Amino acid sequence: MEISFQSPSQGADDSVQLPCVVNRGLEEDLTKARKYLMLIGIAGIVVALDQWTKYMVRTNLQIGETWMPIEWLARYVRVVHWNNTGAAFGLVPSASLFFAIVAVVVSIAIIIYYPRIPKEQIAIRFALALQLGGALGNLIDRIIANLTVTDFISVGTFPVFNVADSSVSIGCAVLIAAMWIEERKARTGELTETASIEDTGEDVVSGLEQSVE
Numbered sequence: 001m002e003i004s005f006q007s008p009s010q011g012a013d014d015s016v017q018l019p020c021v022v023n024r025g026l027e028e029d030l031t032k033a034r035k036y037l038m039l040i041g042i043a044g045i046v047v048a049l050d051q052w053t054k055y056m057v058r059t060n061l062q063i064g065e066t067w068m069p070i071e072w073l074a075r076y077v078r079v080v081h082w083n084n085t086g087a088a089f090g091l092v093p094s095a096s097l098f099f100a101i102v103a104v105v106v107s108i109a110i111i112i113y114y115p116r117i118p119k120e121q122i123a124i125r126f127a128l129a130l131q132l133g134g135a136l137g138n139l140i141d142r143i144i145a146n147l148t149v150t151d152f153i154s155v156g157t158f159p160v161f162n163v164a165d166s167s168v169s170i171g172c173a174v175l176i177a178a179m180w181i182e183e184r185k186a187r188t189g190e191l192t193e194t195a196s197i198e199d200t201g202e203d204v205v206s207g208l209e210q211s212v213e
Contacts, residue, residue, distance in 0.1 A: 032115065035115040036111075036114065038125050038126070038129060039110075039111075039114050039128065039132065041129075042126065042129035042130060042133060043130075043132040043133035043136065044133070046129075046130060046133025046134060046136075046137060046163065046164070046167045047133050047136050047140070047164075049163050050133070050134070050137035050162060050164045050167070051137065051140060053162070053163055054141065054150040054162060054163075057079065057150060057152040058081065058150055061079070061080075061152075062081060063081050064080070064081065065080070065081050066078050066079065066080045066154075067079045067080075076156060077154065077155050077156070078154045079152050079153065079154070080152060080154045080160060081150070081152060082150070082151040082152060082154075082160040083148045083151070084148065084149045084150075084151045084160070085147060085148055085149070086099070087099050096147035096148065096149070097142075097147055099138075100139060100142040100143070100147065103135040103136070103138060103139040103142075104139065106131070106132075106135050107132055107135050107136060107139070110131060110132045110135075111132070113128075121178065121182065123174055123175075123178035123181075124175060124179070124182075126171075126174060127171045127172070127174035127175035127178060128171065128175065129171075130168070130170055131167070131168050131171035131172065131175070133164070134163075134165065134166070134167035134168035134169075134171065135164075135168065136164075137162075137163065137164030138162075138164045138165070141164075149162070149164075150162060151165070
């Protein structure tokens with residue numbers, strides 16, 4: 001029969017290691033949370049502004065009613081209460097359920113992909129946050145208003161839109177520009193590295209020629 005004993009020093013080591021493990025796990029959770037701060041902050045502001053403006057329009061204007069306190073501007077820009085069952089800017093009408101599903105898929109994809117974006121690529125992080133806020137803003141409308149989105153910004157003869165539509169559009173534009181810039185940086189880096197390698201090779205060859213002579 002074999003009997004084993006645990007020394008007091010071993011028990012003390014275990015009691016010291018346990019808080020270290022807990023602290024390490026807490027630090028990892030805080031690091032993950034920090035990665036989402038910009039996403040949650042910007043998307044939250046977009047959703048809040050979008051829903052507040054829509055609420056003000058629905059409360060104060062009948063469907064189809066127009067408002068503009070400055071008369072001479074009314075021909076260029078105005079506020080009009082409009083219902084939309086399609087995509088942004090009234091595109092593809094009567095496809096609200098499809099776009100609600102798309103909004104859910106896009107939002108999940110952004111949330112999953114966002115932590116993988118390097119901290120240095122702030123423009124891409126900003127663009128995805130705008131897109132998430134816009135997608136959620138219109139998704140909330142489709143959920144609470146029987147698949148109908150409230151539009152109210154009318155500029156000239158351009159289709160009526162809202163804050164969420166603007167956020168998605170600006171986010172797409174910023175994302176395209178940021179990705180183009182990142183691609184150019186990568187190409188420039190590759191060219192610089194190739195040129196450096198070629199210069200090094202030429203230096204080695206010239207050094208060998210001089211040693212032979």
